[in-house]
Amino acid sequence: MTPEQEQAIEEQMALLAESKIYAGEKEPETKNVEAKSEESENTEVANGLPAGPVGPVIGAPVSRNTWSTGLFSCLGSQDEFLSSDLEVCIVGTFAPGVLYGGNMQRMFPRSNSFSIGCLSYSSLYFLGTCLFNMNILAPCLSYPSRTALRRKFNLQGTGENLANTFGCCQGANDESHNERCESILDGAVHFLCHSCALCQESRELRRRLPHPGFSQPAYLPLAPPMEQHMGLTTV
Template sequence: MYPTMNDHPSYSYDSHMGPVPASGVPDPSPAQPYPVHHHAYISNSLPRAPPAPVSGQWTSGLCHCFDDPVNCVITCVCPCITFGQITEIVNRGSKSCVSRGLLFGLLALTGCACFYSCFYRSKLRGQYDLQEEPCTDCLVHFCCWSCALCQEYRELKNRGFDMGIGWEANMDRQKRGVTVAPIVIPGMAR
């Protein structure tokens, strides 16, 4: 029988790194497995800051609904709320959140809400010079209106709007010079 690394008195065995000499420095021999870096999965689980808006590009993808899970749930349960919030900002306060949300709800009962909401997607794209992707606005809203509403909501949010307070309050904040609080990543304090 051949001796193993565990039988050698100057080596200890680490379950994650394999055999480690008593000096604490791993043996660079090719028979030794590479060490496992447990910190690799932690960096992927931290919340991401919203990307900075780039002219002509959306700040998030159509299917990234879970980037904002609260809005995703609200949009799935009651899309008229999200639609109303979007339209108040896109209309620059000329139409209220409540009136547009109620109209969207009534049109949803007839099955025509996607045609109404695609108009606002086009208007949003025009305001921020965004590309019409992955296909035309009407097709996006006809095939997956909930994802489209979530994307539009995130786009306005990533461009600095607090979607819960409406147009007037956002303009008051901007006049006073109040900015959104920075995103604090837990565990990064010293």
């Protein structure tokens, strides 16, 4: 073998060594990382785990909102709604039918919500006072409004509040069973602390919903008329 052939063979071996394609050479590190990531993803999928980043789980329990004021907070929370809370306290004490009608008007903003709620409540109030010498019939009408208010704003029920405060009244995992228990407790709150329950609901509604009469302007602004020009015609 001539020296020229030996030199050519050495150059070819050097090129092969640089390109790293001869047998037994390891692959680059990037390929190893990609292979490991693919292998881990395949393992997670095989085990029933998501391969990508985990987001919020659909169907997870949603935390309940707390009431703005307590059941026995007659003067509210001493904030910017102080004058409104005083009004609620006075009206709820001396004219609960008017307060109940206002609550219905905010929850169901229709033209006759206030009149229907006020007249229905007042009729049951006077009937219960005449027959039983106490307001025992009106709570049968008013307690479903507390349940509707809780569901509308996802508020804590009486059972959940007792469970968080004292660790009692722990309900079952069945959501429908817990809701039935909360509805029964809503009725108990209205029968035992009727005026306080009406006032608490009114304070909550005034903080969350505007009065239907002030939600829209009393008048609609009118656009100014367009300028008109008279054209001259020649005879």
